[in-house]
Amino acid sequence: MLCAISGEVPEEPVVSKKTGTVFEKRLILKYIEENGKEPGTDEELDPEDLLPLKTSRVVRPRPPNFTSLPSLLKAFQDEWDALVLETYNTREQLARTREELATALYQHDAAIRVIARLTKERDEARDALAKITVAPTAAGPSASNGDAMAVDNEGLPEHLVQHVNELQQQFMKGRKKRPVPSGWATADQVAALQQVAYADLNVAQASSLDTESDYAAVGGLDGKLDVYSVPANKVERTLDVGEPVTATAWTGSKVIVGTAKGAVKVLDGGHETASFATHAGAVTGLAVHPGGRILASVGVDKSYVLYDLETLEKVSRVYTDAALTACAFHPDGNLFGAGTQAGSIKIFQTATGEQAESFALGSPVQALVFSENGFWFAASGKGQATTVIFDLRKSGDAARARELATGEALGLAWDYTGQYLATAGSQGVTVQMYTKSSKQWSEPLRTSSSAVALRWGDEAKRLVVVSREGVVSVLGAKEE
Known part of the structure; x- marks a missing residue:
């Protein structure tokens, strides 16, 4: 065998x-x-x-073929030939493997170069867009064809211009000599505000806050948005935005968020109904027109954009000469203020987008809010220990009506009567009060709890405050 x-x-x-x-x-x-x-x-x-x-x-x-020297030599020769053949086959396979590896490495290197080139072109395009500066007065009769102004700076459509003008007349008439509503919080009641409720949010690194009725919407840098019920003292809904939330606004049934990736998203009933990718860079601020129909967003791409919340369309865009960091509408709706990274506050005509005035703050603007009296607005800057009150009726240094020692303020909120200015910062929450009869400022309230944003509740008898760590607090009157 x-x-x-x-x-x-x-x-x-x-x-x-x-x-x-x-x-x-x-x-x-x-x-x-x-x-x-x-x-x-x-x-x-x-x-x-x-x-x-x-x-x-x-x-x-032993087999007969190994019994003689010639047979042994032949066997050795056969073994050698087999070894040489195997070595040849191994080398051939190695050469093919090296060629395949070289091809794969070349393709990988080419892909890396293409990605690097596209990334560079994208960054150059963003930088070029960010450097665009348009002066509203530049588009006069001498401008060639008037095309630059039509493309770069867009005014509101005619029907929205009429809407803004009608509301301005209505709000202006109602605001003048408007008395303090009956039952509004007194100075003693504001001074007695203390924490009556708090809750841990689901968002991490809370960045922004806005309120509507008895609810608060809190956005976080982890891409989540919490809807908090003040009476129930609990988070009733958590929405996944998908991108870091940098700004939040609430009007009617719509919650609007701005993100670090340049998107503005409109949420209604917990569902996303519109999304705008108009900014080349982070959205840094949102503001809703007093009429509730027009939304404004500002960003680091040196532009602000206006949207129609009824048709969910972008309707206007205006470029400036600096990155924008905060924004707010005048209570009459005819003016729009935007704070810049360069430390100035620019005031624009809402209808046309033309710059009406500019005020110097001195450091990058962190928060901006108009007073209901119609001629003051407050602004705070990065690293500044004071909040500055500006007078719209004046210009230059004369416009700095008052500097309040609030500590660095990350959030500002003025109440409906224009008496109380609330500030939120790393050093705590303060309320600054202006007494019209004596024309004096006072500080009825100061707490030591740090905060990033806050809003007034009904009749200024409540403050909703959120901290960077994601804790929402309610300051109100302690029940006996």
Whole structure:
């Protein structure tokens, strides 16, 4: 009996049940492991198909071909030829593998270069867009075709211009000599405000806050938005925005968020109803027109954009000469204020987008809010320990009506009567009060709890405050 693979007498013979062929057990098992078939056939073979043979133990003589020197030399030559052939095949396989690897590395390097080039072109385009500066007075009769102004700075459509003008007349008449509503919080009641409720939010790193009725919307840099019920003192809904939220506004049933990726998203009933990707960079502020129909957003791309919340369309865009960091509408709706990274506050005509005035704050603007009296607005700057009150009726240094020692303020909120200005910052929450009869400022309230944003509640008898760590607090009157 000879092994069908080695041609020698097997030490441990086995026979295939399928073909009756004899094999050396260790050789056929190795062959099956590598190929899964019987040598010389296409039939599948398993170790279970092998039947061991019992043979008498005898001393195996050497094959006749190894009994002479010529035979030995021929055997050595055959082994050498087999070794050389195997070496050649191995080198050929190595060469092919090297070629495939070189091709893969070249393709990978080319892909990296394409990505780098596209990234560079994108950054250059963003930088070029950010450097666009348009002076409203530049588009006069001497401007070629008037095209630059029409493309770069867009005024509101005629029907919205009429809407803004009608509301201005209405709000202006109602605001003048408007008395303090009955039941409004007194100075003593404001001074007695203290924490009456607090709750941990689901958002991480809270960045912005706005309120509507008894609810508050809090945006976070983790891409979530919490809707908090003040009476129930709990988070009733958490929405996934998908991008870091940098600004929040609430009007009617619509919650609007601005994101670090330049998107402005409108959420209604917990569902996204519109999304605008108009800013080349982060959105830094949102503001809703007093009429509730027009929304404004500002961003680091040196532009502000106006949207129609009824048709959910972008309707206007105006470029400036600096990155914008905060914004607010005048209570009459005819003016729009935007704070800049350069430390100035620019006042624009809402209808036309023309710049009406500019006020110097001295450091990057962090918060901006207009007073209901119609001629004051407050602004705070990065690193400044004071909040500055500006008078719209004056210009230059004369417009700085008052500097209030509030500490660095990240958020500002003026109440409906224009008496109380609330500030939120790392040093705590303060309320600054202006007494019209004596024309004096006072500070009825100061707390030590840090905050990033705050809003007044009904009749100025409540403050909703949110901290960077994602804790919302309600300051109100302690129940007896």
